[in-house]
Amino acid sequence: MTPTPAQSQPVEFVRAISRLDATALVVGSMIGSGIFIVSADILRQVHSPGLLLTVWLLSGVVTLLGALSYGELAAMYPKAGGNYIYLREGISPLFGYLYGWTLFVVIQTGTIAAVAVAFARFTSVLWPSLSPDVLPGLGTTLHLPQPIGDVAVGVSLQRIFAIASIVLLTWINVRGVRTAAFIQTTLTAIKTASLAALILLGITIGRNAEAIAANWGANFWAGGALTLAVLPVVGAAMVGSLFSMDAWNNVGFASGELKNPEKDVPFAMGAGVLIVTTLYVLANVSYLVVLPQDAIAHAPQDRVGTAALQAMFGAPGLYIMAIAIMISTFGCNNGLILSGARVYYAMAKDNLFFKSAANLHPSFKTPALALIVQAIWTCVLCLSGTYGQLLNFVIFAAVVFYTITAIGIFRLRKTRPDIPRPVKAPGYPILPALYVVLTGLIAVDLLVQDSTRTYAFLGLILVLLGVPVYFAWRRLAAA
Numbered sequence: 001m002t003p004t005p006a007q008s009q010p011v012e013f014v015r016a017i018s019r020l021d022a023t024a025l026v027v028g029s030m031i032g033s034g035i036f037i038v039s040a041d042i043l044r045q046v047h048s049p050g051l052l053l054t055v056w057l058l059s060g061v062v063t064l065l066g067a068l069s070y071g072e073l074a075a076m077y078p079k080a081g082g083n084y085i086y087l088r089e090g091i092s093p094l095f096g097y098l099y100g101w102t103l104f105v106v107i108q109t110g111t112i113a114a115v116a117v118a119f120a121r122f123t124s125v126l127w128p129s130l131s132p133d134v135l136p137g138l139g140t141t142l143h144l145p146q147p148i149g150d151v152a153v154g155v156s157l158q159r160i161f162a163i164a165s166i167v168l169l170t171w172i173n174v175r176g177v178r179t180a181a182f183i184q185t186t187l188t189a190i191k192t193a194s195l196a197a198l199i200l201l202g203i204t205i206g207r208n209a210e211a212i213a214a215n216w217g218a219n220f221w222a223g224g225a226l227t228l229a230v231l232p233v234v235g236a237a238m239v240g241s242l243f244s245m246d247a248w249n250n251v252g253f254a255s256g257e258l259k260n261p262e263k264d265v266p267f268a269m270g271a272g273v274l275i276v277t278t279l280y281v282l283a284n285v286s287y288l289v290v291l292p293q294d295a296i297a298h299a300p301q302d303r304v305g306t307a308a309l310q311a312m313f314g315a316p317g318l319y320i321m322a323i324a325i326m327i328s329t330f331g332c333n334n335g336l337i338l339s340g341a342r343v344y345y346a347m348a349k350d351n352l353f354f355k356s357a358a359n360l361h362p363s364f365k366t367p368a369l370a371l372i373v374q375a376i377w378t379c380v381l382c383l384s385g386t387y388g389q390l391l392n393f394v395i396f397a398a399v400v401f402y403t404i405t406a407i408g409i410f411r412l413r414k415t416r417p418d419i420p421r422p423v424k425a426p427g428y429p430i431l432p433a434l435y436v437v438l439t440g441l442i443a444v445d446l447l448v449q450d451s452t453r454t455y456a457f458l459g460l461i462l463v464l465l466g467v468p469v470y471f472a473w474r475r476l477a478a479a
Contacts, residue, residue, distance in 0.1 A: 029251075049215040052296075059244075083401065102401070110381055139156070152385045155383060191324070206286070211290055243391075253340065262423065309321045341370040351476075
C-alpha cells in the first residue's frame with residue numbers, strides 16, 4: 001500500500017520558541033521559591049552579612065561561567081536533550097545516560113515535586129484548610145536511618161493540590177509548545193517584576209536603621225572575612241544558593257523547538273543567568289537593609305522574603321509574599337516540566353528509555369508520553385514525601401555532571417575540530433577551565449564537609465545505580 005503524505009512525513013518539533021521566550025525559560029526556571037527562603041540557612045552557616053553576599057555572588061559567578069562555557073556545546077548540538085547530548089558526544093554515551101537517569105529519578109522530577117509542594121504550601125496561606133498533614137488512614141510515617149530521618153508517606157490536601165498543579169501544567173505542555181512558551185514568558189515577566197519590586201521597596205521605604213547598623217557596620221564581617229580558612233564553609237553554604245540558581249541549562253533541553261537554537265540558546269543562558277544573579281544579590285542586599293542579621297537567620301520557617309515584607313507592611317505582607325511565591329513557583333514548574341521531557345525524548349531516540357517516548361504527538365508535536373511519564377513519577381515523589389531528602393542526595397552528583405560536561409568542551413576541541421561552532425566559549429581555555437576548577441573544588445568540599453559528606457556519597461551511589469540500568473537498556477535494544 002502506498003503511504004499517504006501524512007504517513008510518510010515524520011512528525012517534527014514545532015520551532016516556536018523565540019529568543020525572548022528562551023531567555024524567559026531560563027529566568028523562569030531559575031526563579032522559584034529558593035531566593036525567598038535559603039538565605040536564612042546560608043546565614044546560619046556563615047554568620048556574617050558579608051559572607052552571605054559573598055556566597056550568593058560566588059554562586060552567580062560560577063553559574064555564569066557555566067552558562068558562557070555551555071554556549072559552545074549548545075551551538076554545536078542544537079537538538080532536544082541538552083546536557084544529555086553534550087555528555088554523550090563530549091564524553092561517552094554512558095555518562096550521557098547517567099545524567100539522564102539521575103535527571104529522571106531525582107533532579108528534574110524531585111525539583112518539580114518540591115516546587116509543586118511549595119506552591120501548595122504558600123497557597124495554604126490564602127486557603128488555610130489546605131493542610132500538609134497526611135489524611136487519616138491514607139498514609140504513614142517511615143522511620144528511616146539518618147540522614148534521611150522520618151518521612152511522611154501518603155495523601156494530604158497540600159499534596160493533592162500540588163499534584164493537581166503538575167497535572168494541569170503537563171496537560172498544557174502536551175497541548176503545544178506555543179501555549180507553554182507564552183505562559184512561561186508571561187509568568188516570568190510577572191515574577192521578575194515582583195522580585196524587582198521587593199528589592200526596590202526594601203532599599204527605599206523598607207530601610208530599617210536598626211538593621212543597617214547591625215548588618216553594615218562592624219558586624220558586616222562578624223563571621224570572619226573571606227579568607228582561605230573560611231572558604232570550605234562558604235563552599236558548603238553555596239549548596240542552597242547554587243540550587244536556587246539551577247535549571248539555567250534547561251533551555252538546552254528544548255533546543256529542537258527554538259527558532260534559531262545555535263544563537264538563541266547561548267544568548268538565553270548567558271543573559272538569563274546574568275539577570276537572575278543580579279536580582280538574587282540585590283534581593284539579599286534588600287533583606288540586609290530591612291532585617292537585622294538575627295531576624296534573617298531565624299526567620300519563621302526560613303521565610304526571609306515573607307519576614308521582609310511583613311516588616312514593611314505588617315500582616316498584609318504575608319499575603320503579598322504568598323501570592324508572589326505562588327506565581328513564581330507555578331511559572332518555575334512550567335519551565336521545568338517543558339524542558340525535562342525533552343531529555344527523556346532524546347534518550348528514547350537512543351533506545352535508552354521507553355521506546356514510545358521517542359514519538360511526538362501527531363497533532364501537538366510535543367513529546368506527550370515523555371511528559372506523562374515524567375508527571376507520573378513526579379506525583380509518586382509528591383506522595384512519598386521523599387523529594388526533599390532525595391534532592392539532598394544529588395547535590396554532589398549534579399555539580400560533578402556540570403564539571404564533566406564542561407570537560408567535554410576541551411575534549412571535543414581535540415577530537416571533533418571539524419564540527420561547526422557558531423558560538424565559541426568566550427575566554428577559552430581560561431574561563432571554561434576556571435569553571436571546571438571551581439565546580440570541582442565545590443564537589444570536593446561537599447565530600448569532605450561533615451554536613452554534606454553523607455549526602456554526597458549517597459548521591460554518588462544513586463548515580464552509579466544507573467550503570468546496570470544502562471547496560472540493561474542496551475541489551476534490550478539489541479535483542
